[in-house]
Amino acid sequence: MSEIAHDMTIGQLSQRTGLSVHTLRFYEREGILLHPVRRTPGGSRLYSEEDAQWLTTCIVLRASGMPLPAIRTYTELVRQGTGNEAERLALLRDHRERVTRQLSELNRCLDLITYKVGRYEDILARASAACWPPVEEDLR
């Protein structure tokens, strides 16, 4: 399946994921990894391709606003293995709903901001056409 067992140091994983090494260790403490991290004889962490992919998933969940405790819960479910798919689904559906709500709120905000941008563009266009000094109107 996999071509090479492409193990990584924490620095390499940091490069690849964009998470700082601090954050990688922090996430580990927070229980956000599927397995205990392997170590080199010298004690350095060794990550697998699978770890990297799992973290990539977690980063998406974080980026969409899932709090770390929820990510930990999800991680634990996956760690337990087959049998709790319904729970995982429920968790993901809940989160998806929060994301869609967030999206629609953000869109409403964007509308207002765009409206304001348009108003200022108007004002400035009229001002530079030297029609009159810009009036404050009810512009805020």
Added chain:
Amino acid sequence: MSEIAHDMTIGQLSQRTGLSVHTLRFYEREGILLHPVRRTPGGSRLYSEEDAQWLTTCIVLRASGMPLPAIRTYTELVRQGTGNEAERLALLRDHRERVTRQLSELNRCLDLITYKVGRYEDILARASAACWPPVEEDLR
């Protein structure tokens, strides 16, 4: 223009905006109001309709992720009055761009989440059809 000078106590403004009274006082300290707040003879804050509307705008900016310092900056520009419309526009455009970026990122996240939800729905549908016990596959 306005029918009645509809002044409010902090409690009423809190009800109306959904911000806690703590937060209203906090925002005031943070310089997020256009004018020094008027007071009753007894020292209680008295807010006008205009204050409420301004705060509503600020709430939209906050909800779309603008940090308080940026909101303060914008507030200061508006407080200075006519003449800095170009700056206000720049600030709003910057923010709008951040919001659109955030929207597209959130949409990418949503796609992945929806994909995963779909996968789990499949698995569970097949499982409940008793075709076979759900296999872990590469499902994470």
Added chain:
DNA sequence: CTAGGATCTAGATTCGACTCTAGGTCAAGC
């Protein structure tokens, strides 16, 4: 042999945005 860079651990610190506490004042109703 040694200097430099990446790692390690445990724990402290930062940051943004609230949120709450303590100890008071004020106004209305009984």
Added chain:
DNA sequence: GCTTGACCTAGAGTCGAATCTAGATCCTAG
């Protein structure tokens, strides 16, 4: 007069998510 509830100030505390510090160890190249 007295209670009750909303309000006041200054300042402390909380929370989530990192982020950084100190002091030690481990490898590699010169």
